[in-house]
Amino acid sequence: MAKSALNNTGPLEVKSQHGGVPVLMYHGIAGPGTGPIPNAERKYWIPVSQLTAQLEKIVSGGYLVAPLCHLWWLKNFPQRPLALTFDDGHASDYTVAYPLLQEFGFRADFFINTASVGTTGYLTWNQIREMHKGRMSIQSHGHEHVDLSRLSPTALSKQLEHSKKSIEDQIGRAVEFLSVPFGLVSTRVITEALAQGYRAVCTSRPWPAQMGETEISRMAIHRRMSSRRFESLLAGSFWPYATACLRQAMLYLPKQVLLRHKPAALTVQVSGEAQ
Numbered sequence: 001m002a003k004s005a006l007n008n009t010g011p012l013e014v015k016s017q018h019g020g021v022p023v024l025m026y027h028g029i030a031g032p033g034t035g036p037i038p039n040a041e042r043k044y045w046i047p048v049s050q051l052t053a054q055l056e057k058i059v060s061g062g063y064l065v066a067p068l069c070h071l072w073w074l075k076n077f078p079q080r081p082l083a084l085t086f087d088d089g090h091a092s093d094y095t096v097a098y099p100l101l102q103e104f105g106f107r108a109d110f111f112i113n114t115a116s117v118g119t120t121g122y123l124t125w126n127q128i129r130e131m132h133k134g135r136m137s138i139q140s141h142g143h144e145h146v147d148l149s150r151l152s153p154t155a156l157s158k159q160l161e162h163s164k165k166s167i168e169d170q171i172g173r174a175v176e177f178l179s180v181p182f183g184l185v186s187t188r189v190i191t192e193a194l195a196q197g198y199r200a201v202c203t204s205r206p207w208p209a210q211m212g213e214t215e216i217s218r219m220a221i222h223r224r225m226s227s228r229r230f231e232s233l234l235a236g237s238f239w240p241y242a243t244a245c246l247r248q249a250m251l252y253l254p255k256q257v258l259l260r261h262k263p264a265a266l267t268v269q270v271s272g273e274a275q
């Protein structure tokens with residue numbers, strides 16, 4: 001907990017010595033033409049009306065939206081910086097989120113699994129190249145959507161290398177960020193990612209991010225999040241982050257037990273070899 005947060009006399013704000021940037025993590029966006037949403041993912045898919053309302057809040061709050069590849073390098077931050085990230089490379093990134101972001105003049109980071117590209121429900125390389133030309137940031141979510149923290153060193157290396165190189169070959173720009181599937185990360189994953197030329201690894205730790213560091217925390221946005229809670233997140237208020245961290249801590253042990261004994265219950269793949 002940041003000491004300065006406790007000393008604040010107004011609404012509690014999360015402020016570390018260097019400040020923190022809210023990095024929002026989206027998944028699928030349900031809109032016209034979106035196919036059926038798997039039950040396991042339903043919590044994280046939000047309707048396009050909810051995303052539109054959230055983008056309007058960002059505009060009215062005067063936040064400066066920039067992709068991680070821009071914010072990560074800054075020494076001096078603009079007022080109210082904010083990053084929008086989208087995981088998994090769903091087709092809705094292109095059909096729903098991308099046109100809406102363009103309408104608002106926002107840029108975002110899209111993390112894709114290269115093994116999913118071109119398969120049903122996911123982005124195609126043509127769409128990814130078009131989004132890149134439209135000034136969206138394309139980054140890696142690994143080759144396959146697997147628990148990277150439990151792969152062998154060789155398999156982990158292949159997952160990170162293959163996805164980075166494939167995206168770079170397609171868009172002609174360096175891939176600098178990796179977001180870990182399921183938020184499952186370890187020191188070994190981060191070390192290997194840095195060795196392969198990634199600048200930082202994005203996690204699901206619900207806390208404002210410290211830019212310039214090798215681990216970037218992100219707050220997941222889900223369907224049942226109220227408008228009021230969303231506004232508190234943008235403002236860096238203490239409680240929404242603290243309660244999310246507490247919830248994550250309480251679920252840590254049960255999740256580890258499930259991962260060991262019944263990973264399918266979490267829709268986690270525990271092995272996979274990059275091709």
Ligand SMILES: [Zn+2]
Nearest residue numbers: 087088181182
């Ligand atoms: Zn994912």
